[in-house]
Amino acid sequence: MEKLTFDSLQVGDALPSISHTVKQETFWKYAVGSFDYNPVHCDPDWVSTAQPFGIPQTVAHGMMTWSFMVTVATNWAYPSTATITKITSKFLRPVPAGTTMTCSGIVSEKHVIRPGKHFVVVELKAENQDGDLLGVSQAEIVFPE
Amino acid sequence: MNRINFERFFETEKQKIFGTDFFADAEDYEAWDEIDFESQEDIPGEQTFEVKAEDLKYYAAGVLDDNPFMTDEEYARNSPYGGLIPHPVFLTQITFWCIGVKGRGNWIRTPGARNPGQEVEIYEPFRVGEIIHIKMRPHDRWIKRKKYYLNYKIDFYNQDNVKKACWIVELVLPKSKEDIRKFIKGIRGVEV
């Protein structure tokens, strides 16, 4: 990843995207990594009847989808020692095992404050293999002097 | 664009003395690319605003709102409010008045500016008799889809320094003085 500077950036620049195919094992692994062992992610038997999302499969953690999207931003920003200060997320569809999630991002806003305080807003999104929107996230990334 | 179009609608003292020609000093308005974001201390408005019943009443009339709480002093006095209360967006009138023509924040008068949306918070309704002063400072400035956004955070205080409201006032502006000059000459100075 080459070094980015605030001035070299343009609104509309695309960030390199990443993708992952998620399985039940991925959910278990993330549960361990996050201490979030909610059965809706981890317990296929229970979910087949309880179905919080109205479907009988376990689904990915919202926080994992969020982490995937934020990884697009960190891969892009950290080589330039830029820091992420504010992030929001919205999860739009449950993500069952077997989904291939592609996360991408674009620079949507350039905030010209002052050296050391300039920041960009990056719109991140996660889509499945059919191009349906799974989640969106917005990150504010501050660039160093 | 002369005043006669407006004069027939003048009802309040303030309306009669306010500078209605936004072109007059447009060259000196703060431009998007010249705003100083360095100093973060509060900037006062050019003048203060003493709230009179006529100001409230004619703001409501100006937005075609005939709600008696805002327009009928007698009705309002007998209501639990005990007196006139303003339309919640009355602070628009206060802001244009307090910012005036020469002071910081006069970019809100820029010919060619567009209003993308606002965010207002009201802590206490303004009341007749209060003397309002504003404190403002640059809050955010960005580019999105080729449009140049600027906003100032404006806090409204009364004579006892009670904070009455807060408004993040935001406009899409011409980028530079040069673009403002185009607009002054009647030529489109944005997204060209």
Add this chain to the structure above:
Amino acid sequence: MSRSNLEQFFETGKQREFDTDFFKGAEEYEVWDEIDFDSQEEIPGEQTFEIKAEDMKSYAAGCLDDNPLFTDEEYARNSPYGQLLAHPIFHTQIIFWCIGSKGRGNWIRTPGSRNPGQYLEIYEPFRVGETIHLGMRPYDRWIKRGKYYLSYEINMYNQDNVKKAKAIGTLILPKSRDDIRKFLQGLRGLED
């Protein structure tokens, strides 16, 4: 749901200690319609989180992020950052650990809850060796389109009480204890 599915992935001391059965004690979790919004002072978590390199590395691995800044201490030490970094969403691990199963905020473990979206502000990056404690308080609770939302403001401080980050954690919850019981029996305890 046997622990063995999960144990294969345990990498850290905390992971071996943590109670992975969200059903256990679920009857006592805080419930949407019983949260006390009156007192606004910050409530601590059930335990604190002493950050070890293994915790950060395991979070990155858990979200399939192989960025060496998060996973390779040697690489991170030689980078401009000078030390291992946490993935920005690492706070999830801290929060679930610190809230634990008995203390306030344990509604985040509720079987049947759904995650509509989150908000996070990072002031200082987390560092290996810091001991983090939470300061939480009820933030908002609302109904929208038949869904029951609850959010807590969760502040994260280190051992010197420096505020490292602030999250607004929000979930869509079953409305009452009865609805949670339905979920405990494997039934759908939701109206929408």
Add this chain to the structure above:
Amino acid sequence: MEKVTFDSVQVGQALPSLSHTVSQETFWKNAVASFDYNPVHCDPEWVATAQPFGIPQTVAHGMMTMSFMVSVAANWAFPAMLKITRMQSKFVRPVPAGTTVTCTGVISEKHVISPGKNFVVLELKAENQNNEILGLCKTTVVFPD
């Protein structure tokens, strides 16, 4: 002064709507009322060539459209002693003279906090005669009892 209790209001409840047909005179009157004499609202000759919105007509003040929408909230809230505390608007289309602006409002969220702090969120909308959205305004109304 009919009392409106927090329990009596329901998510989805519609508020009485209002509508106004705006003319150049309306814009002049509003300019006087708000001290906002921007030529884009007041100066038909200038706007014919300057066209900040890419159209040769003057358009309504955003703050007037916002005021129309907020009036829907005030007409409902004031008689019941409810407090309007927060408003967040978005202007979607310019409103040229001749437009009939119809404003509607619906209770979209009920926030159950504690007595004296309960509030609802209103989603207010302004549309023109072809039902195209002119503006949106999210308004918070607090129940003081």
